[in-house]
Amino acid sequence: MFSVIQFPGSLDDRDMRFALDGVLKASAQLVWHKETQLPADTRGVVLPGGFSYGDYLRCGAMAKYSPVMAAVKRFADAGGPVLGVCNGFQVLCEAGLLPGALLRNRNLHFGCAFVHLRVERARAPFTSRAIVGQVLRIPIKNGEGAYYAASDELARIEANGQVVLRYCDANGVVDEASNPNGSLANIAGVSNPRGNVLGLMPHPEHAVEPGIGGTDGRVLLGSLIDAVRGAERAR
Amino acid sequence: MMRRSDPVVDLALAREHGLSDAEYARIVEILGRTPSFPELGIFSVMWSEHCSYKSSKRYLRQLPTRGERVLHGPGENAGAVDIGDGLAAVFKIESHNHPSFIAPKQGAATGVGGILRDVFTMGARPVASLDSLRFGPLEQPLHQYLLAGVVEGIGSYGNAVGVATVGGEAQFHRCYGGNILVNAFNLGIAEIDKIFLARAAGVGNPVIYVGSKTGRDGIHGASLLASAEFDESSEAKLPTVQVGDPFTEKCLIEACLELMASDAVVGIQDMGAAGLTCSSFEMASSSGTGIALDLDAVPQREAGMTPYELLLSESQERMLLVAKAGREDEVAAIFRRWDLEVAVVGRVTDDGRMRIQWHGETVVDIPVDPVARSSPELDRPVRAPADLGERQKLDLASVAPEDDFAGALCALLDSPNLGSKEWIYRQYDQLVQGNTAIRPGGDAALVRVRRPDGTPTRKGLALAVDCNARWCWLDPRAGAIAAVAEAARNVACSGARPLALTNCLNFGSPERPEIMWEFAEATRGIAQAALALDTPVVSGNVSFYNETSGSAIFPTPTVAVVGLLEDWQRHAVAHFPEAGLAVVLLGETREELGGSEWLAQRRGLEAGLPPAVDLAHEKRLHELLAAGVARALIRSAHDVSDGGLAVALAECAIAGPDSTEGRRGVGAAIRLPCTIRPDALLFGESTGRVVATSGDAASLLELAKQLGVRAQRIGETGGARLSIAPLDGEPWLDVELEQLQACWRRAIPRRLGDAG
Numbered sequence: 001m002f003s004v005i006q007f008p009g010s011l012d013d014r015d016m017r018f019a020l021d022g023v024l025k026a027s028a029q030l031v032w033h034k035e036t037q038l039p040a041d042t043r044g045v046v047l048p049g050g051f052s053y054g055d056y057l058r059c060g061a062m063a064k065y066s067p068v069m070a071a072v073k074r075f076a077d078a079g080g081p082v083l084g085v086c087n088g089f090q091v092l093c094e095a096g097l098l099p100g101a102l103l104r105n106r107n108l109h110f111g112c113a114f115v116h117l118r119v120e121r122a123r124a125p126f127t128s129r130a131i132v133g134q135v136l137r138i139p140i141k142n143g144e145g146a147y148y149a150a151s152d153e154l155a156r157i158e159a160n161g162q163v164v165l166r167y168c169d170a171n172g173v174v175d176e177a178s179n180p181n182g183s184l185a186n187i188a189g190v191s192n193p194r195g196n197v198l199g200l201m202p203h204p205e206h207a208v209e210p211g212i213g214g215t216d217g218r219v220l221l222g223s224l225i226d227a228v229r230g231a232e233r234a235r
Numbered sequence: 236m237m238r239r240s241d242p243v244v245d246l247a248l249a250r251e252h253g254l255s256d257a258e259y260a261r262i263v264e265i266l267g268r269t270p271s272f273p274e275l276g277i278f279s280v281m282w283s284e285h286c287s288y289k290s291s292k293r294y295l296r297q298l299p300t301r302g303e304r305v306l307h308g309p310g311e312n313a314g315a316v317d318i319g320d321g322l323a324a325v326f327k328i329e330s331h332n333h334p335s336f337i338a339p340k341q342g343a344a345t346g347v348g349g350i351l352r353d354v355f356t357m358g359a360r361p362v363a364s365l366d367s368l369r370f371g372p373l374e375q376p377l378h379q380y381l382l383a384g385v386v387e388g389i390g391s392y393g394n395a396v397g398v399a400t401v402g403g404e405a406q407f408h409r410c411y412g413g414n415i416l417v418n419a420f421n422l423g424i425a426e427i428d429k430i431f432l433a434r435a436a437g438v439g440n441p442v443i444y445v446g447s448k449t450g451r452d453g454i455h456g457a458s459l460l461a462s463a464e465f466d467e468s469s470e471a472k473l474p475t476v477q478v479g480d481p482f483t484e485k486c487l488i489e490a491c492l493e494l495m496a497s498d499a500v501v502g503i504q505d506m507g508a509a510g511l512t513c514s515s516f517e518m519a520s521s522s523g524t525g526i527a528l529d530l531d532a533v534p535q536r537e538a539g540m541t542p543y544e545l546l547l548s549e550s551q552e553r554m555l556l557v558a559k560a561g562r563e564d565e566v567a568a569i570f571r572r573w574d575l576e577v578a579v580v581g582r583v584t585d586d587g588r589m590r591i592q593w594h595g596e597t598v599v600d601i602p603v604d605p606v607a608r609s610s611p612e613l614d615r616p617v618r619a620p621a622d623l624g625e626r627q628k629l630d631l632a633s634v635a636p637e638d639d640f641a642g643a644l645c646a647l648l649d650s651p652n653l654g655s656k657e658w659i660y661r662q663y664d665q666l667v668q669g670n671t672a673i674r675p676g677g678d679a680a681l682v683r684v685r686r687p688d689g690t691p692t693r694k695g696l697a698l699a700v701d702c703n704a705r706w707c708w709l710d711p712r713a714g715a716i717a718a719v720a721e722a723a724r725n726v727a728c729s730g731a732r733p734l735a736l737t738n739c740l741n742f743g744s745p746e747r748p749e750i751m752w753e754f755a756e757a758t759r760g761i762a763q764a765a766l767a768l769d770t771p772v773v774s775g776n777v778s779f780y781n782e783t784s785g786s787a788i789f790p791t792p793t794v795a796v797v798g799l800l801e802d803w804q805r806h807a808v809a810h811f812p813e814a815g816l817a818v819v820l821l822g823e824t825r826e827e828l829g830g831s832e833w834l835a836q837r838r839g840l841e842a843g844l845p846p847a848v849d850l851a852h853e854k855r856l857h858e859l860l861a862a863g864v865a866r867a868l869i870r871s872a873h874d875v876s877d878g879g880l881a882v883a884l885a886e887c888a889i890a891g892p893d894s895t896e897g898r899r900g901v902g903a904a905i906r907l908p909c910t911i912r913p914d915a916l917l918f919g920e921s922t923g924r925v926v927a928t929s930g931d932a933a934s935l936l937e938l939a940k941q942l943g944v945r946a947q948r949i950g951e952t953g954g955a956r957l958s959i960a961p962l963d964g965e966p967w968l969d970v971e972l973e974q975l976q977a978c979w980r981r982a983i984p985r986r987l988g989d990a991g
Contacts, residue, residue, distance in 0.1 A: 008482070008485075008486050008573065008574065009395070009482050009485055009486070011395075011396075011397030011485070011664075011667050012397075012667060014668070014689055015667065015668060015669040017689075018669060018689055019669075022689070022690075022691070049667075050397065051394070051395040051481070051482060051485075053482065054395060054480070054481065054482025054483075055395070055482075056482070107989070109387075109661070109662050110390050110391075110394055110662045110663075110664075111661055111662070112660075112661055112662070112663060112664050112665050112666065113661055139666055141394070141664045141665075141666060141667070143394075203666070205669070206666045206669060209669075211672055211803075211804050212669060212670065212671065212672055212683065213666065213669075213671075
């Protein structure tokens, strides 16, 4: 069972549940942010996109104080898979579950567009269905999506292999022209050192149906479902 | 009823409130006494042009508002149309012009917030927005600032509230130099048996206030700001602009929809223009009841607010609802869970009066009906503009023929009116809620329909908004007919059947007979076209006083049409999907250059009669497009409009949703029979035409013949160039797509000095 956390101001919460549940046939439930415990059958947690608390302060800065976040942290510490998408990524950075921060886009505008992503790591629980170098087409939509980390931290992230996805062009070339928002090293997705917490600026839940965004998002969400099902079988 | 600190109410104060002498006399007659200060405030907003439609209602009555599928027409918060499966499409377009000129970001943002509330008030989840925008020349720093601010405002609100902005239009003309237009459209989906109306029924039922607290913002925003023209002092009106809070709106949407899923609600109304006053009067008036309100119970943002301020504040994100007696706690629990204000502020009464208490005294006691329903109706003088004949005069023989077709095409594509609008729509979340099948950049947007519980259906709704204001200036009736025809044609291009329309009628001051003539003509045109195309008018809004120091905008009756696709997956796109398809031109090209972009941009002339519209042909064209798409004979369909056939072909080749991903486009080689002047053939804007592609042209031509639509095969897609040639001779133009794309994509950003 997936728990999709619903903060006030979450916007892609239902879309994430629909992608997991309605399209990919894994079970998923919305969990209100005021809960202090995750439902007992939770095997994976997703923090969805949106503008939690309006993001009037720094993005995600308020949501990290929501009661449910302590439970999410315990779940992550125990090795459970936690995915944060867009605002969820920002919340995970604010909560200290992921390194770095998301800054205002380079051109200072909100940007909604389909971008290409090169898979840098192919492993459970988020990219086991991919191969390294594979190019995915998934949309971004954010105003503060420029990934930033101090240079020593960035070096550690790279050395540890925590960069999971980078912005690239249709042919997989990672360069300045294919960087949509000014993210350092074209980073679109980054994990914690252990690899069980992932933050993504792109929205895989908006790329699961042919005709509405395509199906490349299934590579990421499908990997996560495989991992959760594996964990459920192992119990 | 007179409070010591209130100003003395007399005719002079009434005039300051924008009331006429006759209106003030009528108020005294209704009350049988001098009104109190808050009462004067109530009459002034309720009888303002913005709230009462006093100058327009005699013309609006002629609009066809009924149809087989119409569930609720004008008069409710939004129109509702039956789309089958027990579901309704609920939609409306509304202006926020004046506030957006004074404070572009907040003005546009609250425009989006207001239209969303109109839709979810009906019990519908808002799913898709469109925006129709008009600015002055983009070369002017003021209009660069206004464009950037308005787009940021629409984005900041729509993106943060989780409703996709899926399309729209933006035009630039000096007539909007002192008055920009910001028209916001929203569409929501409701279950038909769960539609809610603004009703205050059931004597003794509680009147409950929910949402944000009331502050001193936006007082007289609607009545003064939107009901008078601008002059040099307009910036002093800044405090009348409201401030939006999309986060609260998002919580309010969820809380209201949660509450409406129960059966505790009797009626609900958003507090928009004139806030608490308008909403309570409308609810009581529509039910023939009265309301007793206690202003002390109203959640207040600041201390010391007077009854006048509390009643007229236009603080955003507030709703008034009537619940069943005894269900108050249930209502309160839902709103508290979302951290929203909730307070019982009154009761429904049976005496048809609005009685308002404050600090234990009665500050307002007036009969509901004369204020709400029997508001004044004016028959303003009407006179055709003296220079109309001059405007319409065009001697084509004296217009130098085009001698550089490729240069003309590039110049047109490089203009902000015809160039790519990606700079704008990239700033909007086009995807949230996961239903967007055709994103901005095509003719119509297409959204898949879900049930309110999130279950997807096979149905899709196509949405488009249009208006050629230059045509409306040259001939308001013909221009309005063309606006309806174009919006419907855009929807039909996706394969959808046009269902109904909503309109936003933007005009100058109704106090000038020439403007009222434009209004009368335009509404006649909309009525005529809506009737012929079977697209009833289910909602709308009138925005007068779009003029500054006596200079009015072109009449701009913006029309948004909603169409239904039975199977959303079976649709046509606007751009050429691949090489090797036949290009088929549907409809007839006549020698019509009057009012065209080519004439305006290349010859500096805005004159002549706009192209004729054959409504019977348009109707047949709808049939052909629906059948052609359903039978997969049509792969793509793009309406020929501003810039004519050459621009339409270029757009088919270079546009498309993926143009931002380095898509190089799909070229075409076109050959056209030529019996008129070549510039009219390439750049004339004859209506009723569509550029379609097909993998089976013979069957498409046969189908067109059966349905009585003129159709001709004019070429084939493929290659990286667009060439357009006569049947026997050298091409008029033969251009690399890359060159066209460079002009088209940079048209707006290069004028803003923006790399993005």
